Amino acid sequence: MFHAGGGFPEAKRASELSQILGINISPAQVLQGHSPFRQLASRFENELVVAAGKGEPAAVMSEYGFKNVLTIDEYASCFEHIDPLAPYKKWTTKNVKVNESTPRNDVFSERVQAAFIVSDPVDWSRDIQVLCDILKTGGLPGRNTGPQPSLYFANDDLEYQTAFPSERLGMGAFRIALESIFNSIHSQPLDYTSFGKPNPSVFQNAEIVLRQLVPLFYNDVPAKNHNNAQHFKTLYMIGDNPAVDIRGARQTGVPWFSILTRTGVFKGKENHHKFPADLVVDSVEEAVDYILTKECKDS
Incomplete structure (x- = not known):
């Protein structure tokens, strides 16, 4: 995180x-x-x-x-x-x-x-x-x-x-x-x-770290997938700053999915006009609920 x-x-x-x-x-x-x-x-x-x-x-x-x-x-x-x-x-x-x-x-x-x-x-x-x-x-x-x-x-x-x-x-x-x-x-x-967001290198480094963590939490994941750059179907970025969080996720591209919350810098009713997110929600809790629901349906 x-x-x-x-x-x-x-x-x-x-x-x-x-x-x-x-x-x-x-x-x-x-x-x-x-x-x-x-x-x-x-x-x-x-x-x-x-x-x-x-x-x-x-x-x-x-x-x-x-x-x-x-x-x-x-x-x-x-x-x-x-x-x-x-x-x-x-x-x-x-x-x-x-x-x-x-x-x-x-x-x-x-x-x-x-x-x-x-x-x-x-x-x-x-x-x-x-x-x-x-x-x-x-x-x-x-x-x-x-x-x-x-x-x-x-x-x-x-x-x-x-x-x-x-x-x-x-x-x-x-x-x-x-x-x-x-x-x-x-x-x-x-x-x-x-350094830091919105530099795509931050998101790419996070993906590398996540791939390294996978075998520590899921022992049944085949070893050949540990270093596979396409291992993750979707990675979610939850953030409240369109110019930093959402912009960075959008610039990095696949597999990042951006979720903008109205809990900080962003408070608009609609999506941000310059750096629109894939999804806009009111809270982090709502973002997590969306992710869990979506992943359960897709699994």
Whole structure:
């Protein structure tokens, strides 16, 4: 199942979902926006990287195999006056300290090789300032310019739904702000990679993971079908964001079937005009009932 992530490891999300749903969910069944970062661990395994976002971004990256990772809170705390607005901020980040594996002296001499936006940043002004410092100097804030370190975003959602009546700005909005500012102060445009929906690779990766899980749950499935790309007749995408969930499923195509719910970003009476789903329902429960009914009839 897809989950935005929120900057927490898959194991923690699996535990939360298990309690909510009343069934055992394995971490292997949870795909989050930042899950693709795991694929980059071998490339940056021992390199200094910075992880930004709410939750536990460094813990996420460490679990993926990154051995030299600092949160942007930890990294910024090493540089006096790097955030000119810090004296005016009334909040504090608890337990901000440099990871013992990266002494403060190394932070001043070791270049940051990559920055990962794991989840929605909390302090936009500070994070944009520090990221611009890292990206335009080649990974050493306060120094001369250098080649831009790699930059990765877990998703590019412009808006998402919370308890507030109207949508809130998401990581995609943060990316737009960072890109606009960076391009205004640097001669070269910002170079970055965004993962997450609606990128078809997310849906294709989910299909691969599901094929790997099949033999774990259905021992009677012939082994020859385990790696068959056409093994699934239908895969269902249930989502409330037409521009992200439905668009991604439609772009990926067969075997994905998109179901749009009126539980979040989308609240329209009719199907979305730009990114129409295969089915529109009021709730996730109604979507699940439709799937179970359909599959029982087809089986």
